[in-house]
Amino acid sequence: MSYGRIEHHPVLGPLPPAATLSFSFDGNNYKAREGESVAAALLANGVRTLRLHEEHGSPRGIYCNIGHCMECRVTISGITGVRSCLTQVKNGMDVRSGTVLPSPFRQTTEAERSPSL
Amino acid sequence: MNAIYDLIVVGAGPAGLAAAGSAAQAGLKVLLLDEFMKLGGRLLGQLHQEPGGAWWNGIREAELLVLGAQEAGADIATGVSVTGLERTDNNGWTLWTTQGCYRTPFVLLATGAAESANPLPGWTLPGVMSIGAAQVMTNVQRVRVGNRGVVIGMSVLAMAIMSELRLAGIELAAIVLPPGNALSGKDSNPEAVLDSLLRFANLAPNAMLKYGAKFLQNSMLRNLALNLYPKQGIRMLDVPLQLRRCAIEIVGRDAVEGVLVADITPRGEPIAGSERVVEADFVCIAGGLYPLVELAAVAGCPFRYVPELGGHVPVHGENMQTLLPGLYVAGNITGVESAKVAIAQGRVAGLSIAFSAAAEKAPGEAEIKDAMEQVKLTRHEALIQFHPDIARSRAKLYQIEIV
Numbered sequence: 001m002s003y004g005r006i007e008h009h010p011v012l013g014p015l016p017p018a019a020t021l022s023f024s025f026d027g028n029n030y031k032a033r034e035g036e037s038v039a040a041a042l043l044a045n046g047v048r049t050l051r052l053h054e055e056h057g058s059p060r061g062i063y064c065n066i067g068h069c070m071e072c073r074v075t076i077s078g079i080t081g082v083r084s085c086l087t088q089v090k091n092g093m094d095v096r097s098g099t100v101l102p103s104p105f106r107q108t109t110e111a112e113r114s115p116s117l
Numbered sequence: 118m119n120a121i122y123d124l125i126v127v128g129a130g131p132a133g134l135a136a137a138g139s140a141a142q143a144g145l146k147v148l149l150l151d152e153f154m155k156l157g158g159r160l161l162g163q164l165h166q167e168p169g170g171a172w173w174n175g176i177r178e179a180e181l182l183v184l185g186a187q188e189a190g191a192d193i194a195t196g197v198s199v200t201g202l203e204r205t206d207n208n209g210w211t212l213w214t215t216q217g218c219y220r221t222p223f224v225l226l227a228t229g230a231a232e233s234a235n236p237l238p239g240w241t242l243p244g245v246m247s248i249g250a251a252q253v254m255t256n257v258q259r260v261r262v263g264n265r266g267v268v269i270g271m272s273v274l275a276m277a278i279m280s281e282l283r284l285a286g287i288e289l290a291a292i293v294l295p296p297g298n299a300l301s302g303k304d305s306n307p308e309a310v311l312d313s314l315l316r317f318a319n320l321a322p323n324a325m326l327k328y329g330a331k332f333l334q335n336s337m338l339r340n341l342a343l344n345l346y347p348k349q350g351i352r353m354l355d356v357p358l359q360l361r362r363c364a365i366e367i368v369g370r371d372a373v374e375g376v377l378v379a380d381i382t383p384r385g386e387p388i389a390g391s392e393r394v395v396e397a398d399f400v401c402i403a404g405g406l407y408p409l410v411e412l413a414a415v416a417g418c419p420f421r422y423v424p425e426l427g428g429h430v431p432v433h434g435e436n437m438q439t440l441l442p443g444l445y446v447a448g449n450i451t452g453v454e455s456a457k458v459a460i461a462q463g464r465v466a467g468l469s470i471a472f473s474a475a476a477e478k479a480p481g482e483a484e485i486k487d488a489m490e491q492v493k494l495t496r497h498e499a500l501i502q503f504h505p506d507i508a509r510s511r512a513k514l515y516q517i518e519i520v
Contacts, residue, residue, distance in 0.1 A: 003261040006285050011164060011172055015259050037154065040258035048243035048372050059371050061243030065250030066159075067152055067198075068231045068409070071241075085250075088154040088196065 005033075005044050023093040038084035038095055039065065039072050050074055050084060051098030055106070060098075073098065118211075120220040122148045122192075124470055125212055126227055127199050127412060130158020131456040132448025133227030134182035135463030140470050141189035144477030145223075149191050150214060152198040155257065156183045158229055159449075160456050162252035164281050175456065176257070182460070202416045208442050210416075223443045223470050226412050227463060230427065230449035233404040235270060235295040235304060239367030240402065248401040252278045255285045263399030267376045268292040268356075269364045270403030271310050278403070280354055289356040290395050293378050294363040295404075297385045304404070306385040307343055307360045315339075316505060343383040348391075363387060367400050376400060406453045416444055425510040426452025435489050435515045437466035438473075445470055454507060455499045461492040 007015050018033040025042060032041035039062050042050065049059040050072050063071040067086040075096040076082045084095070124140050126133045129151035137149040155161060157179025165173050186193065194216065201213035202224065212219040232247040239245070244263060246254075248270070251262045265288045268275055275292065282289060294310060295301040303309040343360075350357030359378075365387065366377040380391035406427055413431040414420070418439050420429045430452055433439045437447050447466035448459035465488045468480045496508060504510075 003263060006255065006259045006261060009259070009285055011174065011284060012176070012256065012259075035154070036258050036260075040254060040260045043254065043262070044258075044260040050243070053241075058241060059243050060241060061372075062246055062250055062254075064232060064247045065253045066231070069247075086152055086154065086196070086198075 003043060003046055021089060021091040023089055023091070023095060025095045026097050032089040034089075036089055038074065038076070038087045038089045038093070040085075041089045042084070042095075049097070052100055054098060054101045055103055057100040118218050118220055122146050122219065122221050123474055123476070124148070124223040124225060125150065125210075125219055125221045126191075126225045127212075128158060128227035128229055128448070128450075129153075129156045129183075129193065129195070130227060130229050130448060130459065131160045131178070131182065132229075132450075132459040132463035132466070133158070133225065134179070134186050135460045136225050136227060136445075136447055136467035136470075137191040137193070137463075138182065138186040138189045139464045139467030140225075140476075141186065141191040141467075143468065143471030143479055145471055145474060147186075147189075147191040148219070148221075149186060149193045150197045150199060151193075151195050152215075154195055155179075156193065156195060159249070162249070162256045162278075162281070163456060164256055164284070165277060178456070199412060202412050204416065204441065204444075210443060223445065223474060224416075225437075225445040225447060225466050225470065226416075226431075226450055227446070227448045227459075227466075228409040228412060228450050229459075230406040230453050231409045232402075233407050235301045235402055235404040237269070237296050237364055237366060237402075239369065239373075240400075242367055242369050242373050243371070244369070244373030244398055245367055245400045245402065248275055248278045248403040251287075251399070251401045252281060255282055255287065261285075261287065262401075263373075263397070264288060265290050265397050266399040266401060267364070267395055267397045268401045268403055269295050269376070270304060270405075271314065271358065271360065272304070272403055272405055273314070273316075274405065275401075275403035276314075276353075278401075279356060283354045283356065290397050291350060291357050291359050291362070291378075293359045293376070294381065294385070295402075296363050296365055297381075297387075301404075305363060305381075307346070307381065307383050308339075308385075311339065311343060311360060340383070346383075348380050365392060368394060373398055373400050406449065408450045408452060410450055413439065413444075413446060413450065416441060418444065421514065423452065423510050423514060425504045425506040426514075427504075430514075432514070435465075435492075436469040436485060437462060438469060443473075452507065452511065453504075454496065457495050458492060458499060461488070461495045464488045465492060 063069045072084040123145040126149045141147045160175040160179045163175030297305040350359035375394040379387040418431040447462040
């Protein structure tokens, strides 16, 4: 599903011109507008799931969009834990989502062991 | 270590920009840092009509403040996060950032506010966001957050952003209350929500709501209205305000597919059997704002809990100085108020710091007094009063704490 951009705004006017950039997310290529955030560029392309939770694998996307909640963290050019809402998209950027990591020392709780789950 | 600046301002929102401008104007060497890629902080998303009909466009207001700070000679850096703040022996400060370390005699924290969350099951699904996130995406990034949304939480902030989303052509299926729990508290009680909304009746876009609100100042009529309030809500800007409905859970497999809602009694208890799913592909959680104070805490600032100002605030005087030498605060970190108040506070902070630093063109005490009066005047004239007791609680804070 594609959400796209707000091309015309009754008060803010038409979308200001901006150069088009290319970047990739998990190996897929996308177009972005120069000056926007990685999170905005991905959302405009219909990408909402930015990572899977490290432990449970549940899908996660942006939440606060101001760099406070850390929900939108991705890996950019090999650096993990980068907030996509605060990071300006650059041409050729290699963005990777997060995925489930091993948790060998985690103890399962009684509820998780119970057959009713 | 970089030690060339007299003042480092953290946060380039309305308060930080105004402060950097006035301090640089007075002759201080100022560095302004912000972790976002654009300058203006939360001014950027703001878009509303003033009582006279003119539009308050935060993007334009931010541009003017940036121009003022730049012309005054302040250095500005974006995309830089401040990660630590420590007092050094000789009454100065060390500031750790993602772009190196700085030493400076004066620091102004203008970090603004963050949104409180009212969590509910399903809130980690992609497509759920704070209402401020939707505002930034819509007005600043100009990206559609979805095709049809539900807003959970009914407050003046939620109403203001709701109208901005509608202006951008985003469809909203409903505004409902959060589920009743320890975190949502009064926000899930229709009586309390109606009371708080009535204080903002002057913002109502339609005459019926505006005059309706006047009648409802009478508590008997108010109870009657709550009991008769239509379950499907009253429409405002084509969005049903469902004061008698709450969200129970956000549903969806890999992303938001809808919100499970239930009718509630005037006191907020869900009515069994009334549950249904409202289809939506995005959800905005509107939980209100609280001052963003971490750096003040890390620095060792004493705090006071002032609910009227949005939570814990660093103790400070009317000149914006904290109890720690050289550390100042301005804007929403001192209490949640409008951007215009933040600008006025920023000017006070910039001038006070220039005075204290004995800057080349330092202002006189009269000029600082004038700037403080301007804060009060701006607060008095503010369109959106985030809390009715702001002025009183501020006066109390300034009187008692700073001797």
